[in-house]
Amino acid sequence: MTRPEAGVATDLSRLVHNVHREGFKELDKVGLKGQPDQGLVCNLISRDLSGSDDLNVSWGRILSGQHHLCHHHPDASEFYVVLAGTPLIHLGDKEYRASPGDGIYIPRGTTHGITNDTESDVDMIVGVSKPADWQFVPDE
Structure with a gap:
């Protein structure tokens, strides 16, 4: 078992969050x-929710027929881990069927x-x- 760092309180109500x-x-x-960005998000780890000072983690859901706008972040990197579905991921000038x-x-x-562009919902962890x-700088 690890010891908490000196001065860091272990407040589970800030450290543990559930999508449900x-x-x-x-x-x-x-x-x-003027087109809307489409999709759903549930923050699980963030500055406001968890006191994080170095990352944000969310559960993302893209429903059938939805499109999360092509965009970029000049000040942050990002990752996706696909949990369910087979979305088309746009990366630069390439497309990838995840x-x-x-x-x-x-x-x-x-x-x-x-x-x-499928009939099934897409679920992903997004960091x-x-x-x-x-x-968030829109590119389309």
Whole structure:
């Protein structure tokens, strides 16, 4: 068993969060032509929720027919781990048909997005290298 660092309180109500208790929120960004960003997100680890000072982790869900806008983050890298579904992942000028179990790294500044052109929902774990306040720059 590890000891907590000196001065760090172990407050499980801040450290442990569950997608079923937290619930999903709709994405709220807008594209270059006013089109809405589509998908759902449930934050699980963040500055506000957990006190994190170095990362943000969420559960993302893209419903059938939805498109998470192509965009980039000039100040943060990101990753996806696909749990369910087979989304089309847009990375720079390439497209990749993902499947459950895939881990996808998105370097800072790389244009990326997700299209769910299938009949099944897509579930993913999404991580960002900043706890909050990263820039979302739409590329479409």
